[in-house]
Each structure stands twice: as C-alpha cells, then as structure tokens.
Amino acid sequence: MTAEAIQTGPRADAAADGDAPLRIALLTYKGNPFCGGQGVYVRHLSRELARLGHRVEVIGAQPYPELDEGVPLTELPSLDLYRQPDPFRTPGRGEYRDWIDALEVATMWTGGFPEPLTFSLRARRHLRARRGDFDVVHDNQTLGYGLLGDVGAPLVTTIHHPITVDRRLDLDAAADLKRRLSVRRWYGFTRMQGRVARRLPSVLTVSGSSRQEITEHLAVPADRIHVVHVGADTDLFSPDPSVAEVPGRIVTTSSADVPLKGLVHLVEALAKVRTDRPDAHLVVVGRRAEDGPVARTIERHGLGDAVRFVKGITDAELVDLVRSAQIACVPSLYEGFSLPAAEAMATGTPLVATTGGAIPEVAGPDGDTCLAVPPGDSEALAGALRRLLGDDALRERLGARGRARVLARFTWKQAALGTAERYREAIAAARPAVRTP
Numbered sequence: 001m002t003a004e005a006i007q008t009g010p011r012a013d014a015a016a017d018g019d020a021p022l023r024i025a026l027l028t029y030k031g032n033p034f035c036g037g038q039g040v041y042v043r044h045l046s047r048e049l050a051r052l053g054h055r056v057e058v059i060g061a062q063p064y065p066e067l068d069e070g071v072p073l074t075e076l077p078s079l080d081l082y083r084q085p086d087p088f089r090t091p092g093r094g095e096y097r098d099w100i101d102a103l104e105v106a107t108m109w110t111g112g113f114p115e116p117l118t119f120s121l122r123a124r125r126h127l128r129a130r131r132g133d134f135d136v137v138h139d140n141q142t143l144g145y146g147l148l149g150d151v152g153a154p155l156v157t158t159i160h161h162p163i164t165v166d167r168r169l170d171l172d173a174a175a176d177l178k179r180r181l182s183v184r185r186w187y188g189f190t191r192m193q194g195r196v197a198r199r200l201p202s203v204l205t206v207s208g209s210s211r212q213e214i215t216e217h218l219a220v221p222a223d224r225i226h227v228v229h230v231g232a233d234t235d236l237f238s239p240d241p242s243v244a245e246v247p248g249r250i251v252t253t254s255s256a257d258v259p260l261k262g263l264v265h266l267v268e269a270l271a272k273v274r275t276d277r278p279d280a281h282l283v284v285v286g287r288r289a290e291d292g293p294v295a296r297t298i299e300r301h302g303l304g305d306a307v308r309f310v311k312g313i314t315d316a317e318l319v320d321l322v323r324s325a326q327i328a329c330v331p332s333l334y335e336g337f338s339l340p341a342a343e344a345m346a347t348g349t350p351l352v353a354t355t356g357g358a359i360p361e362v363a364g365p366d367g368d369t370c371l372a373v374p375p376g377d378s379e380a381l382a383g384a385l386r387r388l389l390g391d392d393a394l395r396e397r398l399g400a401r402g403r404a405r406v407l408a409r410f411t412w413k414q415a416a417l418g419t420a421e422r423y424r425e426a427i428a429a430a431r432p433a434v435r436t437p
Contacts, residue, residue, distance in 0.1 A: 120144020
C-alpha cells in the first residue's frame, strides 16, 4: 500500500478538514531534555498539541525525552552506544536483537554516527505494525532512509537546521588532517539526510533563516518548506522580582566544545570585560570539557574562578539562574532558531546575542530588544557586555521589551496551532484524487 492510499475515509476527511482531533506519532531519535533543542521541542510541542485536544504519542530512543503529564512515551531503544560513563562502548553478545543492532555497532566501529539511520529503520517497522493508529507521523529531524515510502500515515518532518552547517564549522575548527577525516566520517549521515529531505512532501522549519539554509544546503524546493516558529514556555520562563540579581553575572547555554556555539569567543570576551569589571563572571548551562579550546582559553586567561559550568539542573533551577543574571548571552556562530534566546527574553533578562543564522529573527533589533554583535567577534561581544553591565536603565528597557516580543511572537501554543495546520494539509494531500466522470 502506498502512502497516498493511507488514511482515507470519513475519519481522515474529518481530520484533514479540522473537524476531529488528530492522532499524532511524534518521532525523536534523541530526546535529551538537558542538552540540545530536540528534547525541548518534543516536550513542549507535544504538551501544547495535547492541550489543543489532539492525541499525541511520542516514540523515541535514548536519551529519552521528559514529557508532561498526559503525553505517553513509547520507547524504541537503540543500543545506547554513546551513554555515559562508557561512550563508544561495545555491546555484549546478548544485547544484539537483530540486524539493525549489528548495523548500529558496525557504523560506530568505523567512525560514523548511526542513530538517524537505525532509529528510522526501527520506527518504520514499529509504525507499519500499528497501521491505522495514527492520522499523521511527525519526524523530528531523523531524516533516515527508513522513513521513505510507507510509514502507515502521511509524514511531516521538522528540520531545525541542516546539520551540514555543523559539519562545515567542525571542519573549519579541525586542527589537522586526521581530525578533518574523523569529522567527515562522523558526519557521513548528512548525505543520507539530504537525499531523504529532497524526497519529502512536507517540511517544517523554525525560522526563515533555516528555510533558506535548507534550500541551499539540502536542495529542498522552497515551496515544500513551511516556517512554524517555536517558542518559550512563557509561564515557566517569566520575571520574578523576588530572585536577587547577582552583580556581574552573565549566563549562557552551550556545549563546551561545539564550535557552532561560540563559547570560546564568550570566554575571550569575559577576559576583556574583567579588566575593568572584576566582578564579571560566567555561568554556563552545559557540560564542562576537561580539554579542548574552551578549557585552554579559560586556563590561558586565568578564568578558572570566573567560569562555572552547571548541568542536570531542574527547570525551576534553570529559570532562577537566568533570572539572577544581569545578562543572558547567546554567542553562537549559527542557530536555526535559538530557544535559549527566547527563554532568556521571556524572563525579562536583557540579552546580548550574535547575528548568526536565525538569532536576529528571535532576538529582534539591536538596541531595541537586545544588543546584537557579529558572530565570532570577541571584541564586539566584550563591548556589548561592558555597555550593558554599566547601564541599569538599558538593562531594564531591553528586558521588558524582550519579554513583550516573545509573548507576541514565540509561544508554544502558537507553535502547536501552526504545526497542526500543516498536519491537516499533509493528510489532505495524501488523499487519493477523486475522479469525475
């Protein structure tokens, strides 16, 4: 049976026309709630879709997402080859279940990243066995070969941004030929993702910048790509005057040695700022790397006591940390959307951000809702941090206008409404054409 012949009849007609709640399978091959945006996206989108009356079932692999009450999780486990504290582990003989497990290990052994492909194969098998359970399947950037063809319902895919952007930046940061070859092999799955993306009928993305990047990097026709902005949880991320502001505190969310995140430039900027603001210090929400460019930069500038990393904190602890900061900073070289920017703005914390990728779409105009600087420019970053740390009135104005911008443009309810509209379009497009005599 072809995808075009699936979900026909009265139930599908009502779902497409907006007369019935939708039955949604939301796939996520990686749902870490503490690192990266995919787990955040799945959690908040699924909750808001459920609040709209839809039935959402998340189907995911390790690390599993944290979901809100009322949203079920179906575990579709991988071999979890990258888990801590034993990443790149070799499974025991008794752990192998089928040929997909063998493929996962073989790809890891040869330096590749197998999870998008192997999750897509497991997901296809699972979805075909449950044909008729869902009106639509929503893939969260797996883009694996297993999702081509019949998956039991019309397919909608979110591409947050092309991973080829990460690949390019990691290659640029590679210190030698050996490292470049390793990076190329690790990102080998991006060839598959490009081939799959070009064959998809309906692609969602989170910003106009990402839409352009998907067209340029993956050669997906622009008329197949629809922008649905994601948002902040504006009830959770909100101002609270009872949380004391800590003088000199700057907070950012970043993986320490992912070049895309630009943390090394923020550390360099902090060193410059501390020459005249010795109380300036940085709290990084993310894992601390014991070696690498960020660690070496911290050591070179003697910032061991001025840079602190935190991870695994609760949502409430994260919000209070952002509230306590005088400045939130997004130093990324590129972002497909930037949830940390939207969340910081929602708390009323003034923002310093680069103009990398889609960040200006979120953060807004320089001097109005944020201070904007070019990506990769530690001198400009230091200048913006100094200016904002030294101007109470500017911090108050940017914080208030930043929250107003998020409330007007970037909420999860708005994201869910826009996404559901695209689901119905995909269901309608999958109906067989009605022939007239």
